[in-house]
Amino acid sequence: LAVTIIDIARDSNTSKSTVSRYLNGGSVKPATAQAIEASVKKLNYHPNVNARRLVTSKSHAIGVVLEDISNTYFSEVLAGIQSVVTNSGYVCTFYSRASNSSKESDYLSLFNGGHIDGLILGTFQKRIEQEVAKLAKMDYPIVLIGDNCGNKKIDCVDVDNEDGTLEEVEYLHSMGHRRIAYLRGPEMISGARTRAQGFIEGMHRHGLKADIIVDTEWTVEGGYAAAMQVLRHQDVTAIICSNEYCAYGAISACQESGRTVPDDISIVAFDDGTLARYSVPSITTVKQPFKSVGETAANHLVNLMKSGSQAKTRILLQSHLVIRSSSGAAPAGPR
Amino acid sequence: LAVTIIDIARDSNTSKSTVSRYLNGGSVKPATAQAIEASVKKLNYHPNVNARRLVTSKSHAIGVVLEDISNTYFSEVLAGIQSVVTNSGYVCTFYSRASNSSKESDYLSLFNGGHIDGLILGTFQKRIEQEVAKLAKMDYPIVLIGDNCGNKKIDCVDVDNEDGTLEEVEYLHSMGHRRIAYLRGPEMISGARTRAQGFIEGMHRHGLKADIIVDTEWTVEGGYAAAMQVLRHQDVTAIICSNEYCAYGAISACQESGRTVPDDISIVAFDDGTLARYSVPSITTVKQPFKSVGETAANHLVNLMKSGSQAKTRILLQSHLVIRSSSGAAPAGPR
DNA sequence: GTGAAAGCGCTAACAA
DNA sequence: TTGTTAGCGCTTTCAC
Numbered sequence: 001l002a003v004t005i006i007d008i009a010r011d012s013n014t015s016k017s018t019v020s021r022y023l024n025g026g027s028v029k030p031a032t033a034q035a036i037e038a039s040v041k042k043l044n045y046h047p048n049v050n051a052r053r054l055v056t057s058k059s060h061a062i063g064v065v066l067e068d069i070s071n072t073y074f075s076e077v078l079a080g081i082q083s084v085v086t087n088s089g090y091v092c093t094f095y096s097r098a099s100n101s102s103k104e105s106d107y108l109s110l111f112n113g114g115h116i117d118g119l120i121l122g123t124f125q126k127r128i129e130q131e132v133a134k135l136a137k138m139d140y141p142i143v144l145i146g147d148n149c150g151n152k153k154i155d156c157v158d159v160d161n162e163d164g165t166l167e168e169v170e171y172l173h174s175m176g177h178r179r180i181a182y183l184r185g186p187e188m189i190s191g192a193r194t195r196a197q198g199f200i201e202g203m204h205r206h207g208l209k210a211d212i213i214v215d216t217e218w219t220v221e222g223g224y225a226a227a228m229q230v231l232r233h234q235d236v237t238a239i240i241c242s243n244e245y246c247a248y249g250a251i252s253a254c255q256e257s258g259r260t261v262p263d264d265i266s267i268v269a270f271d272d273g274t275l276a277r278y279s280v281p282s283i284t285t286v287k288q289p290f291k292s293v294g295e296t297a298a299n300h301l302v303n304l305m306k307s308g309s310q311a312k313t314r315i316l317l318q319s320h321l322v323i324r325s326s327s328g329a330a331p332a333g334p335r
Numbered sequence: 336l337a338v339t340i341i342d343i344a345r346d347s348n349t350s351k352s353t354v355s356r357y358l359n360g361g362s363v364k365p366a367t368a369q370a371i372e373a374s375v376k377k378l379n380y381h382p383n384v385n386a387r388r389l390v391t392s393k394s395h396a397i398g399v400v401l402e403d404i405s406n407t408y409f410s411e412v413l414a415g416i417q418s419v420v421t422n423s424g425y426v427c428t429f430y431s432r433a434s435n436s437s438k439e440s441d442y443l444s445l446f447n448g449g450h451i452d453g454l455i456l457g458t459f460q461k462r463i464e465q466e467v468a469k470l471a472k473m474d475y476p477i478v479l480i481g482d483n484c485g486n487k488k489i490d491c492v493d494v495d496n497e498d499g500t501l502e503e504v505e506y507l508h509s510m511g512h513r514r515i516a517y518l519r520g521p522e523m524i525s526g527a528r529t530r531a532q533g534f535i536e537g538m539h540r541h542g543l544k545a546d547i548i549v550d551t552e553w554t555v556e557g558g559y560a561a562a563m564q565v566l567r568h569q570d571v572t573a574i575i576c577s578n579e580y581c582a583y584g585a586i587s588a589c590q591e592s593g594r595t596v597p598d599d600i601s602i603v604a605f606d607d608g609t610l611a612r613y614s615v616p617s618i619t620t621v622k623q624p625f626k627s628v629g630e631t632a633a634n635h636l637v638n639l640m641k642s643g644s645q646a647k648t649r650i651l652l653q654s655h656l657v658i659r660s661s662s663g664a665a666p667a668g669p670r
Numbered sequence: 671g672t673g674a675a676a677g678c679g680c681t682a683a684c685a686a
Numbered sequence: 687t688t689g690t691t692a693g694c695g696c697t698t699t700c701a702c
Contacts, residue, residue, distance in 0.1 A: 002392075002447070004679055015689045020681060029687065046447035050388035051679035055694045057337075059385065061428070068414075072609070075410030079403075082431045091450075092429045093396070096417045112337070112381035114695095115426075220613065248613050274407075278555065278583050280615045339695055350673045355697060364671060386695035390678050449679095 003043045011039040023047060053114060062301060063116040065095045065107050067123040072274055073290050077122055077145065080294020088302045090117070097123075105134040118301045122146060126190045141304040143297045147190035148314060155304065156314045157297040161191040161270075162198035164286040164319035168240050168268050169202025171284075171321055176330035177238040177266060181212035181230040183223060183250065185242040195242045195270060212236060216246050223249025231257050237265060237330045244271035247283050251326065266327035270319075282324035289317050338378045346374035358382060388449060397636060398451040400430045400442050402458040407609055408625050412457055412480065415629020423637045425452070432458075440469040453636045457481060461525045476639040478632045482525035483649060490639065491649045492632040496526040496605075497533035499621040499654035503575050503603050504537025506619075506656055511665035512573040512601060516547035516565040518558060518585065520577040530577045530605060547571060551581050558584025566592050572600060572665045579606035582618050586661065601662035605654075617659035624652050 008019045012035040022028045022036050039045070053059050062085055066074040078094075085092045093116060095107060104123070110116045121135070122145035129149045135142055136153035148156035172180055182199045185192030196213065203210035212233055216226035223246025230239055231253060241247035247269035251261050259265045261281060268284040269276060276283035296315055304310060343354045347370035357363045357371050374380070388394050397420055401409040413429070420427045428451060430442060439458070445451045456470070457480035464484045470477055471488035483491035507515055517534045520527030531548065538545035547568055551561035558581025565574055566588060576582035582604035586596050594600045596616055603619040604611060611618035631650055639645060 002679085005681095006679080016679095017681080017690080018688060021688085024681080027687070032687085044447075046444060048389070048449045048679050050385050050394065050449045051694090052681075053385035053694095054383070054389050054696085055679085055681045057694075072407050072410065075407065075413075078410070078429075079431065082429060086431065094413070094417060094427045094429050096414065096421065109381060112379075114383045114385045245613070251615075275610050275613055278580070278610055278614060280586075337695085340697095341695080344673095351696085352674080352698075353672055356672085359697080362671075367671080383695050386678090387697080388678095389680085390695080390697045392678075 002048070003045045004048070005045075007043055008036060008039045008045050011043060012036045057114060059114050059117050060089060061091045061093050061116050062118040062120065062298075062305075063093050063095055063107060063110050064120050065097055065104065065122065067097055067125065073124070073288070074122065076290035077294035077297075080291040080296075081120060081298040082294075084295050084298035084302065088298075090302070090305075103131060105131055108135065108138065108140065111138075111140050117141065118305045119143075120145065120297050120301055122297070124189055124191055126188050126193075139309055141301055143301045143304070145293060145297050152314075153312055155300055155312050157293055157300065158314070158316055159191065159288045159293060159319055160316040161194035161319075162201065163316070164270060164288070164321070165195045165198030165240065165242075166202045167319075167321045168270070168286060169199060169206075171323070172238045172240070172266060172268065172327070173202075173206050173208075175238075175266070175328065176332075178208060178330070179212070179233065179235045180208070180238045180240060181214070181233065181236045182210065183216045183226045183230070183239060183241045183243075183246055184213050185216065185218050185246075189218070192242055199240060216242075218243040218245050220245050220249040220252075222246050224253045226250070227253035228257070231259065231265075238327070239265060239267055241267065241269040244269045244276055244283065244285060247276070247285075247326070248279065251281070251283075261326055262328040264331060266330070268321075268327050276322075276324065281326045284324045284327040285322055286319045287322050288319050292317055337383070338380050339383070340380075342378055343371060343374045343380050346378060347371045392449060394449050394452050395424060396426045396428045396451050397453040397455065397633075397640075398428050398430055398442060398445050399455050400432055400439065400457065402432055402460065408459070408623070409457065411625035412629035412632075415626040415631075416455060416633040417629075419630050419633035419637065423633075425637070425640075438466060440466055443470065443473065443475065446473070446475050452476065453640045454478075455480065455632050455636055457632070459524055459526055461523050461528075474644050476636055478636045478639070480628060480632050487649075488647055490635055490647050492628055492635065493649070493651055494526065494623045494628060494654055495651040496529035496654075497536065498651070499605060499623070499656070500530045500533030500575065500577075501537045502654075502656045503605070503621060504534060504541070506658070507573045507575070507601060507603065507662070508537075508541050508543075510601070510663065513543060513665070514547070514568065514570045515543070515573045515575060516549070516568065516571045517545065518551045518561045518565070518574060518576045518578075518581055519548050520551065520553050520581075524553070527577055534575060551577075553578040553580050555580050555584040555587075557581050559588045561585070562588035563592070566594065566600075573662070574600060574602055576602065576604040579604045579611055579618065579620060582611070582620075582661070583614065586616070586618075596661055597663040599666060601665070603656075603662050611657075611659065616661045619659045619662040620657055621654045622657050623654045627652055 118141035127147040132151045144156040200210040214226040216222040227250035453476040462482040479491040535545040549561040551557040562585035
């Protein structure tokens, strides 16, 4: 039924292998090339990828496993991966982790049956050292997004959470803020700890005490409750929220306790800004380069698949402070 | 290097074909079964998908082509597709249309090389009749998401945009609103027209004039400008925005022209509500069932691939009005 | 219930 | 430069 390389060979008066060679960019006589080209068009020939995959033992497919695909962050990451991978002649097979409570190492088996040539594992959850070790062990082409537990034997791409928060502190300091509180995110999210470190580091650089740190879930309600606690400190003029959602809660808390944002209290958050841009007030955020994370991971993976094992790196991508209307100069005068 | 079916046969003292039969659920003697099972475990055998694909001419992969993957809507759709497809033993290969300005019919060629067994084409843009006809012509397993240009020869899943808007009108009417304006979306988006029809239909049902309809882009700026025009009608008490972003603009416009939302003007929008929930005020929206769209499309495709050609259907999924704080009762008394 | 043999469509030696 | 040949790992008749 399907037209094969043999049909082309017959139609163009050559052999299977010549056709194959031509199709794969080998050198053939111009005349033969034209004849083959003509037959391909005429018979509407399309190479069978699966035969090709079988004989070359390369699937030209990469697997992508992301925590939760309906999340905006991940969809941007996926978009980044997709564009790079396509340009390198790979297809992108998607495996969701949402349903089953599978471990990331379960996906290693995809390398066996010829399913994939490379794998991108993406989560912003904290990883387990053992799991990461398992992933690193076989030395397959794998790139991690997010946490790598400090494992030097596996490639990893992440957002520079510490530096992003550092930038927030710098900004607020430059605006005259001295008493800055921090809403720290859940321990299970790998970035939450790093962000908090950035806060502490930033405060110390300016000789300020990083003593108002309240833990919170990354939810509106959590942010509200945490901010309420923070606001008991009458001298606080700025709150750094480790996440966008809890920033909404923090704003509500400010409003309810009679503080104006940004006149009395400046609020800054950390995230992608899809929401932050449109809220009232719009929220100053550190925008994470999610698409770039995907692109970088994919580029790295493609190199890995081409050149085999390489020195492993951990790439930290710069995020960017976007100043909006939830933050401003510290209120003047003695408090 | 890789362990094959032959290794298993040798190790379990049977033949290639018996192993294959067992692996595919054929009947073998219990003893043989156990022996094979043991060898599989022992040698860590994984069937080679590509050999299997070659010989069965089935890839067990479906292609997914979505307009813009970084868009929240599509990522939910993809999540829906993914979950269904995985449970049916397929993998989901993703092809983005973002980069190249390719036509949807270009992806038909994926059916030739054994790349995919089925295809989901998703866009909320208006489609071209000719293109849809091309897609329908070959009778491949294809499911469209969005517009189908009224073509009865291809399966299609869409959100019931008309009914959703109808529901908005019903709601506003029940809250006492009589002069309701409509911000109509861009002509190129297939849902925009259908939503507008819902508005007109809804107004007519109550004997109301659907005479304040302003066209707008689905942007904050567009919504602002359009709402400003609408607000020249002093008696308008509610604005239906065909999209979430332009609702933000409309709210700004209201505030700037001294109207309070929702006391003076009720605002309702159409979309997924990720943003709407967190804005101040939170926005009443018709929430589209994007995940469900994906699931439905995938289920349909799986059936199509199993049973071959079937009667074609167009499935319209119900959306749902979520009442939030941007809307309320019409202002009392004469205006 | 089982095994031998043929072949899916292709690539990759190798010899010509 | 080209054609012959031998597989890649698997499924699937078809005899036994």
